[in-house]
Amino acid sequence: NAGVMQNPRHLVRRRGQEARLRCSPMKGHSHVYWYRQLPEEGLKFMVYLQKENIIDESGMPKERFSAEFPKEGPSILRIQQVVRGDSAAYFCASSPSRTSGIYEQYFGPGTRLTVT
Amino acid sequence: AQKITQTQPGMFVQEKEAVTLDCTYDTSDPSYGLFWYKQPSSGEMIFLIYQGSYDQQNATEGRYSLNFQKARKSANLVISASQLGDSAMYFCAMIFRGNFGNEKLTFGTGTRLTIIP
Numbered sequence: 001n002a003g004v005m006q007n008p009r010h011l012v013r014r015r016g017q018e019a020r021l022r023c024s025p026m027k028g029h030s031h032v033y034w035y036r037q038l039p040e041e042g043l044k045f046m047v048y049l050q051k052e053n054i055i056d057e058s059g060m061p062k063e064r065f066s067a068e069f070p071k072e073g074p075s076i077l078r079i080q081q082v083v084r085g086d087s088a089a090y091f092c093a094s095s096p097s098r099t100s101g102i103y104e105q106y107f108g109p110g111t112r113l114t115v116t
Numbered sequence: 117a118q119k120i121t122q123t124q125p126g127m128f129v130q131e132k133e134a135v136t137l138d139c140t141y142d143t144s145d146p147s148y149g150l151f152w153y154k155q156p157s158s159g160e161m162i163f164l165i166y167q168g169s170y171d172q173q174n175a176t177e178g179r180y181s182l183n184f185q186k187a188r189k190s191a192n193l194v195i196s197a198s199q200l201g202d203s204a205m206y207f208c209a210m211i212f213r214g215n216f217g218n219e220k221l222t223f224g225t226g227t228r229l230t231i232i233p
Contacts, residue, residue, distance in 0.1 A: 110161070
């Protein structure tokens with residue numbers, strides 16, 4: 001049973017380019033979360049998605065950032081016109097569907113974005 | 117608002133000694149969970165241990181135990197018999213139910229643990 005997959009593991013972009021980060025949740029998981037970790041900091045929540053729906057994007061910057069989780073395929077975090085401050089590790093996590101209780105989120109290995 | 121505080125930016129511990137990493141939290145929700153994650157230099161987030169707010173006993177997982185003091189709102193991680201491979205960043209995190217019914221994790225700033233041979 002494969003874990004959460006993220007690709008690429010490392011991504012280098014020049015200022016002004018677009019960055020696309022992909023996340024495939026664990027098999028059977030329909031909830032995806034994206035977190036950002038700036039250097040020497042903890043992870044910060046960005047967005048929570050279910051299939052074809054953005055549920056909570058309260059942690060996403062208002063401009064240049066977008067996320068989707070289509071019916072087929074991985075979840076995508078897109079950053080347009082990247083700036084140096086976007087350099088960070090971006091983690092995806094997934095959890096199973098549930099009706100009650102609190103469930104652990106399983107993390108992927110992260111994508112390290114460097115903007116030059 | 118939920119908040120996690122880790123007051124030890126760095127710790128140095130002799131190999132084979134026990135180590136306690138501090139974590140305090142703040143929430144008004146009665147239902148929440150507390151996690152500890154390990155992040156080695158390779159960067160991945162490794163789940164260590166989980167404690168639910170209604171759990172009566174402290175969680176244990178091998179050499180890891182969580183000293184949960186609900187009244188004090190603290191959830192310290194104890195690592196017994198430390199090993200060189202324990203050198204890493206350690207993050208305390210709290211999971212709670214957000215406004216949309218989803219679970220959200222909020223993380224502390226981390227403690228960098230270095231085990232000295």
